[in-house]
Amino acid sequence: MGELTDPGGGLVSSTVGAITRLIREQDLMPGDRLPSEATLSRDLQVSRTVVREAFRSLAAMRIIELATGKRATVAPIDHGAMSLIIEHGVHTDQISIQQIYDVRRTIETRIVTLASLRRSDDEARIIREEAEAMRASIATPEELMRHDLAFHMALARASKNPVFALIVGAFQGITSQTWPIGWRSRTSAEGREAMIANHEKIAEAVADGDPERAVAAMSQHFDESVRALISAGLT
Amino acid sequence: MGELTDPGGGLVSSTVGAITRLIREQDLMPGDRLPSEATLSRDLQVSRTVVREAFRSLAAMRIIELATGKRATVAPIDHGAMSLIIEHGVHTDQISIQQIYDVRRTIETRIVTLASLRRSDDEARIIREEAEAMRASIATPEELMRHDLAFHMALARASKNPVFALIVGAFQGITSQTWPIGWRSRTSAEGREAMIANHEKIAEAVADGDPERAVAAMSQHFDESVRALISAGLT
DNA sequence: CACCACAAAGCTGTCATACAGGTTGATGTT
């Protein structure tokens, strides 16, 4: 089948390279099946152990998908791995929550602009429904949070740029861990109401195809969120 | 030591969770050593094979670092895994180069603003040096590209937000694969000269602490880059 | 001819064992 490059850098890492190259050279698309472990083991002249560890590496990055009994398949892009990477950065004090929010603000400000211009009617409806669902679940924070995250994800998708969706998704893991802090710091009913109203404003502006208003509302949302987190004592 | 959650979702995946939890609960910081494979195998009641595959998964995301003979250590954040994920998305036609550039423009526009306000004198010097190095290596594209990438990375670092640096780094893998296309499409000496001059303008503005001028120059840089790529036939 | 049931072959998940070679820490020497 082919040679392994970098024979000194560890067999597994070479094998990861070989499998990646195989995907490229054969133009495999998401869903396509890879050779079996035994086949790769034979073709690449390494033990099945090595092939398996290489598969695990690629699966961790969501480049391939593994399943019992089935062959490994090429995976669609997914933010799962990125989510874990970000969480690790935060938990080891290499990234602060405020820095996350600064990046989110940058990204999501652009997202609402694009979403306002490009959203389909279906997407506008879904975005509005998530905002409504937030209001409906104001008494159950767990569910409220789920709709909040879904709202931002729906916006990202409506931007029609999968990379924006990927990045927004990458932040959702850590966000779901810090969201309750911000929510608890909004002690008054008005504070909580205002947060939901902000989402509705964003949804309306996007539905109306009004980027300026959408950006303004999103900006206000982030001002308010960051204020809430700071007042809760987050650096 | 502890129980494994989700016992039905695959032993390896449970073990990854257990190790992650261990890092959190013990507040391990980058550089700290993890238990040996044998120890984890005993404590988690799984075979060493499973522990190794779990380690490989975490190492693929750069959450831990492995080395022969040494114990695994907690890793500093690194964009290596994200780079591979993005490359995979592009090679499987799930992400287009233009979409990458749209995100980069969004991110890097914000970066130059922050860098203008926050850069240290050292950082300003490094940024300028990379721009100068670009001009000096105008005849050797390979080297020129290296300095171009280093220039953008230095800017990202000067923003003082590691998440921006992470994202910029994540794009460098695929960028280094498409950069030559853009360069070749700049057929005239003036075109090539203009590209380098743009970088110099950015460096000057950042050194002067002038965010508006920096943003304008960065914006122009992206306009020009995207034009170059399109004229080379990239969708 | 189409369809279904079923058995065989193939594949992955996990475990145990073995050994080469790198790393670390303790021991003893100067």
Add this chain to the structure above:
DNA sequence: AACATCAACCTGTATGACAGCTTTGTGGTG
């Protein structure tokens, strides 16, 4: 106290084994 040496420990890779799931092909049935 500094250093050299070595034993214990640790990781990287290979092999073999087996349970359980999936795919495939076969042949029978309507």
